[in-house]
Amino acid sequence: RKEVEQDPGPFNVPEGATVAFNCTYSNSASQSFFWYRQDCRKEPKLLMSVYSSGNEDGRFTAQLNRASQYISLLIRDSKLSDSATYLCVVNFQGAQKLVFGQGTRLTINP
Amino acid sequence: EAQVTQNPRYLITVTGKKLTVTCSQNMNHEYMSWYRQDPGLGLRQIYYSMNVEVTDKGDVPEGYKVSRKEKRNFPLILESPSPNQTSLYFCASSEQGDTQYFGPGTRLTVL
Numbered sequence: 172r173k174e175v176e177q178d179p180g181p182f183n184v185p186e187g188a189t190v191a192f193n194c195t196y197s198n199s200a201s202q203s204f205f206w207y208r209q210d211c212r213k214e215p216k217l218l219m220s221v222y223s224s225g226n227e228d229g230r231f232t233a234q235l236n237r238a239s240q241y242i243s244l245l246i247r248d249s250k251l252s253d254s255a256t257y258l259c260v261v262n263f264q265g266a267q268k269l270v271f272g273q274g275t276r277l278t279i280n281p
Numbered sequence: 282e283a284q285v286t287q288n289p290r291y292l293i294t295v296t297g298k299k300l301t302v303t304c305s306q307n308m309n310h311e312y313m314s315w316y317r318q319d320p321g322l323g324l325r326q327i328y329y330s331m332n333v334e335v336t337d338k339g340d341v342p343e344g345y346k347v348s349r350k351e352k353r354n355f356p357l358i359l360e361s362p363s364p365n366q367t368s369l370y371f372c373a374s375s376e377q378g379d380t381q382y383f384g385p386g387t388r389l390t391v392l
Contacts, residue, residue, distance in 0.1 A: 179321075212369075212386070213385070214383035215371070215381075217380055217381070220380070258323070258324070268314075268339060269314075269326070271325075272323060273321065273322065274323055
């Protein structure tokens with residue numbers, strides 16, 4: 172089983188739709204969780220950290236479910252500019268390293 | 282401006298010809314890391330460094346070397362590149378190893 176697993180997509184959704192991604196992780200001791208965004212051929216950039224209580228940043232909401240070992244990202248009222256690959260990232264406790272999922276590709280259509 | 286820089290951005294080379302990809306950050310971060318990104322495999326960590334003169338292997342260190350003589354620089358060295366090292370390489374830095382700031386990437390082709 173991969174340490175961090177994501178559905179690679181691609182997901183094609185119309186502008187204005189709500190879209191959700193899930194990501195599962197294998198190490199129950201994981202402490203830190205993140206969503207990164209990567210545009211084509213560019214470097215990944217932090218979208219948001221994921222906290223136990225869940226967190227929201229504008230149209231984006233991230234949730235953590237420790238019992239089931241998954242994190243989710245919800246994008247509401249999607250924009251054309253949201254088209255990108257979304258990377259789920261987990262920091263394994265004591266390992267000082269981040270493990271990246273392979274990414275979920277999202278395309279928002281006009 | 283806070284940033285991570287990498288050079289070169291694009292490199293085409295031949296098997297066996299030693300090369301170095303430089304990485305520099307101006308944020309005084311202690312933690313730096315190298316990743317490679319391949320289709321279907323995502324980002325995989327090659328080496329990381331938690332401070333000057335402290336380096337450790339990531340998930341795919343074979344065929345690579347690193348050094349950390351100064352806090353701001355973390356070069357990646359390929360002593361004898363092979364075609365399976367053709368990839369997109371990213372350097373990253375962070376304050377404590379979690380939120381990472383990535384460089385713009387180096388696209389390497391080994392013929």
